[in-house]
Every structure is written in C-alpha cells, then in structure tokens.
Amino acid sequence: MSQFDNAAVSAHLSHVRIVMVNTTLPANIGSALRAMKTMGLSRLVLVAPKTYPHPDIDALAAGASDLIAQIEIVETLEQAIQDCHLVFGTSARSRTIPWPLLDARPAAEKSMQAVVQQQQGIAVVFGREDRGLTNEELALANYHVTIPVNTDYGVLNVAQAIQVICYEMRMATLQLIEKTESTEQQMPVTDTESMQWDEPLVTHAQMEQFYPHIEKMLQDIEFLDPKNPRLLPLRLRRLFGRIQLDRMEYHLLRGIFSRVQALTHGTWKKSTDQEDQSDA
C-alpha cells in the first residue's frame, strides 16, 4: 500500500474506538496505544481503569504519546459507547445465550464498511485481564468478536488481542480503499504479489521470442535434439513462465544465451584461457 493514502486510512480509522474496561496493568494500556498507533487508530477510551495515570503507560506507548493526550476516561461502559453505531464485545466464547459472533476479520470488514459508506462510529470493547467482560457488558454489544486461536492454549492477552483487531481494521480499510479505487479506475493492476519493481515486466509477446532463443541455444550446445525434443521445451516454458521476468532480467538471460551461441559458433573466444582452472 502506498504512502499517499495513509492519511485517508487514518481518517477512516478515527471512527473506530478501542474501549478497555477496568484494566489493571498500566503496561497493557501503553501496549494498546502502541498497537493502535502502529495500525493507524487513535481513539482509546478507558472505562474506570484501576491505575491511571502511570509511568508504565508512557514507557510502553513509546512514540505514541500524542494518543495518551487523547485518551478518554469514563465511569461506565454505557458512557464509552453511547454515540457508537456498532459495538463489538470481545469474548473468548459466547456465554449465557448465543450472540451474533464474528471472527476478527469479518468483524473488521463489517466495521470499516460501515465507516466508509456511512461514517458510522465503531467500538471494540476489551475486558479485564483476568476475567474479560461480564455477561451484562457483553449484552451491550451488537456483536461478539473472537480471534480464532489455538483452542488447546488460547491465552491471547489483552494487548495481543488489541494488536490483532487493530491490524484487521487496517487491513479491511486498505482493502476497501483499493476496491473503491479499482472500481473508479476501471482496472488498475491488482496483483496480490504487488511488488514495487524497478523494471517493467515483459509481455507475453516478448516471451514468445525468449523461448525460441533458449531452445536454439540449447540446440547449439546439443542439449536439445530438435528431432526429439521430448518435454524439454514444455519444461522450459513452465519454468520461465512462472517467474514473470522483468525487462532487465530478460535482456540479461538473452545476453547469456547469445554469448553461449557465439562461443559454439566460434565467433567469440575467451580472452583468458589460462585462468580457467585457477578459480575453478
């Protein structure tokens, strides 16, 4: 994802608040801020924190001190979420009565769709370190959200859970923006392997000159028998077809083929035959 739309991503993510209920360890608040800032979120609401303020918050939030200044402190979960449209309660499992339950990824997709399309306010609520959210608190949520973990272990701490949720919120935002842009521009390249390449990739037409060249070179060194090529040409196509050569690589390889051909035709000779064995 390019840098230019970082501000747009952060603007969308400013509609998402992270709510921490009755947090005991200030270090977890600091880690949460850092996790948030890394992913572009900015609003943290603390519901009746046990210890606040505390130097551990500043220590763990290294570099995210601007977010510390914006922290909102409230007394009840109700106050923290009252102006939100969509509230997610984090829960290891559903309790009492089944609740609409989403994994982190679809929850983030749903959230950011609501933000991008309707500027809705989103809250993701995290519970106490030792026992999470109460049934009453979970009942205030539209959805419960869970992170699919190793069920034989499954002890993601609150800071780790916030990290994953914030990551998914960012990913969902990036995907929505990409999707919007690609719809607008009809079809720019949406390659999953989007690499910032230094050279343009070669076209199919160029590759159709490449294969005859490598085959001719292999004939010249009698590695390929034109009367009985077997699967060799096909294997070469499969091999080089899955690389997607860039222009420089293409010319590099064709240069090598030409050198080998010149060697076999005697039109090019080594300058330094005596060095042959020394560095073998």
Add this chain to the structure above:
Amino acid sequence: MSQFDNAAVSAHLSHVRIVMVNTTLPANIGSALRAMKTMGLSRLVLVAPKTYPHPDIDALAAGASDLIAQIEIVETLEQAIQDCHLVFGTSARSRTIPWPLLDARPAAEKSMQAVVQQQQGIAVVFGREDRGLTNEELALANYHVTIPVNTDYGVLNVAQAIQVICYEMRMATLQLIEKTESTEQQMPVTDTESMQWDEPLVTHAQMEQFYPHIEKMLQDIEFLDPKNPRLLPLRLRRLFGRIQLDRMEYHLLRGIFSRVQALTHGTWKKSTDQEDQSDA
C-alpha cells in the same frame, strides 16, 4: 472455526518455523513463543541469540514452556533455513535492488498452500530489534514480507510482528481447510494456481549449490567479472529465488551450465558443426 480440527491446523503449522536472528532481549523470545503457541505454531529457531537461556524467556512464554524445550539454536541463518523450501525475510522496506515483496496476508496464503499441498518447509525470518536483517540475510530469502502499518509511525516491534505473522498463518490454514472441506463436498476443482507438481521442489541448501554453479559458468564465458560482479549475483538470486525450481528443473539447468562449461574448457566438442548455420 470449530474445535475438532485444531490438531490438524497445528500439524500444518508445524511446517512453519519462526527464525529470530541475533535477538537481544530475552523477553522478545518469550513473547514470540507465546504469540506462536496462541496461533498453533511450534518451531522457533534462534540464530546466535545474544542472551540465552534467560528467566525472562520463561516468564513471558507463560504456558508455552513445551515450546521452550523445542527451541533450536544455530550459529548462522544458513543453518536455520537450509532444509526449507520457501524462505521469507521480514523487512520494513526493500533495499539495494527490489525483491519480490508480499504483504503478510498473501505471504501466509502462499506459505500454507505450499504446506497443505506439498508439505513444503517454510521459514519466516525476523531480524535484530534495532536494525532488522542485513542485505546479505535478506538476499537468502525467496520473498520479502511486510506488514502494512501506519507509515507515519510504523514501529511494530519484533514480538508484535511475529504475532501478526503467526495470526495470518493460522487464518490462512483455517481458510484452506474450510475450502478443502467445502470443495470435497461439491466437486474436485482444479485450482489454476496450485497444480499437483510432478517433482519435489528443491531446498534452500540445494539452491546454495545452484548459485555458485551459475556464477562460475558465467565467469567461464566471461559474462560475470569476479573482480567486479556488480549486481549480477543478486539479480540471479532474485530471479531464480522466485521460481522455486523442482528437482528435475534444477538438474536440467545445472546440466546446461555444465555443458557450457565443458564447451569453454574444450572438454566437450560439438559433433555436428556443419549443421550450425542451416537451422539458425
């Protein structure tokens, strides 16, 4: 995702190793183990850790002590990845020359497809806390992998980065299993991206014999100047690193290199010089 297939998920994830290079803080090793275990990964390889063992590792890895017992310690990154098929180097940005770069999500999808379909060995390599991986270390990777973060801040520490990567590995595994199950119930589909390969893919260790061979051959035909190789060796690594050669292709290419070398050394001569021009 339901609980019943947790063991299957962990079995797939046992093919993925996390490699930490020259880690300074034992707490980061402990946090990494916890992040891994939460997501079902089990193999941690430490390359020359600065401090090991240390009580902080056990403290931070709370509940993941079985993984501590399985930690492998090696001296070099080469040793850590030699039997792997697909190596990812984590990097905030690409250096020197651009390398195939994947975001965490497609990287995890590519990895777990390779595991589920071909039992490939995967390594994700994380660098030092202060300065990441060196260019030389990054050049050993098939792909570089990056986590899309807030570009105005972007200081994910190594434990957080491992958390996100492990989470994506688990998500990719769950999705593949889900897809397989739903496909099995419907019809056998041939996925274009994932073909049943006829030959096993070569390991990192085999490729470390491949690169010296192609370089020596290029020296023999004076295409590569050993005193001034410029970016050529790096470009070759990048090019062949992203193909993932299978065993037959590997021997095919090395056979071609050897033939060219024999030609330059005069130990092999063409049988049919007179045909040279006729089919040019």
